[in-house]
Amino acid sequence: MSRVLLGVNIDHIATLRQARGTRYPEPVQAALVAEQAGADGITVHLREDRRHINDRDVELLAQTLQTRMNLEMAATEEMVAIACRIKPPHCCLVPEKREELTTEGGLDVVGNQAWIAQCCQRLGQAGIDVSLFIDADPAQIRAARECGAPTIEIHTGHYADATDPASEQQELAKIRDGVAYALEQGLVVNAGHGLHYHNTLPIAAIPGINELNIGHSIIARAVMSGLDDAVRTMRDLLDGVNR
Numbered sequence: 001m002s003r004v005l006l007g008v009n010i011d012h013i014a015t016l017r018q019a020r021g022t023r024y025p026e027p028v029q030a031a032l033v034a035e036q037a038g039a040d041g042i043t044v045h046l047r048e049d050r051r052h053i054n055d056r057d058v059e060l061l062a063q064t065l066q067t068r069m070n071l072e073m074a075a076t077e078e079m080v081a082i083a084c085r086i087k088p089p090h091c092c093l094v095p096e097k098r099e100e101l102t103t104e105g106g107l108d109v110v111g112n113q114a115w116i117a118q119c120c121q122r123l124g125q126a127g128i129d130v131s132l133f134i135d136a137d138p139a140q141i142r143a144a145r146e147c148g149a150p151t152i153e154i155h156t157g158h159y160a161d162a163t164d165p166a167s168e169q170q171e172l173a174k175i176r177d178g179v180a181y182a183l184e185q186g187l188v189v190n191a192g193h194g195l196h197y198h199n200t201l202p203i204a205a206i207p208g209i210n211e212l213n214i215g216h217s218i219i220a221r222a223v224m225s226g227l228d229d230a231v232r233t234m235r236d237l238l239d240g241v242n243r
């Protein structure tokens with residue numbers, strides 16, 4: 001069975017830097033450490049408010065990564081233009097709200113299908129593999145395929161935020177069904193948001209999952225045990241998955 005790829009999101013290295021406006025910690029250094037520790041790719045979210053990762057980080061990472069960049073961004077003219085200029089191998093369109101603490105839900109592809117399809121076409125023409133960050137909702141999955149996105153990333157936040165075992169199992173079942181449906185639609189299926197060392201395995205064990213994008217929990221562990229250890233531990237966890 002194929003191994004689940006690990007995309008390490010380094011946004012919150014930049015959160016620490018932005019807290020004081022210093023030149024450290026350096027996201028480029030973190031990305032290279034994560035890659036050497038086993039990350040299969042690096043994810044960065046260039047938010048419209050630049051609260052953490054900024055344009056300079058994306059430019060430098062595009063020139064230095066040894067694996068590949070997954071650029072997360074809102075589906076806006078500004079961000080599409082940046083992506084078409086930088087040409088990262090992967091782009092993931094995510095919803096954004098100024099006041100949100102973190103991403104709160106999946107992209108509403110059904111409600112914005114014409115624009116999302118246009119973004120997918122422009123990014124695809126730039127040679128970028130586009131994924132749409134959506135809930136495990138068959139209507140959203142169908143709309144993603146109709147927009148021409150080759151890949152989706154299923155939002156695992158509701159699963160991660162579940163407050164009791166029954167709700168967690170319910171959300172896990174939704175994700176499992178969503179993955180199966182998306183695979184039937186011919187999509188590549190990634191997943192992410194809120195995954196950590198104690199809730200990731202059930203997601204990783206879902207047959208057909210291509211990649212997990214994990215950030216906050218890895219960076220949080222890195223504070224205690226170092227980034228190399230935090231990434232290696234997650235990579236080893238995923239390598240032990242039976243699917």
Ligand SMILES: CC(=O)[C@@H](O)[C@H](O)COP(=O)(O)O
Nearest residue numbers: 011045094102103133192193
């Ligand atoms: C889309 C998603 O779930 C994350 O990749 C996103 O980066 C979360 O935003 P913050 O990193 O700003 O919390």
Ligand SMILES: NCC(=O)COP(=O)(O)O
Nearest residue numbers: 009192193194213215216
């Ligand atoms: N798309 C999910 C991601 O990149 C990381 O999300 P999180 O692990 O920081 O919640």
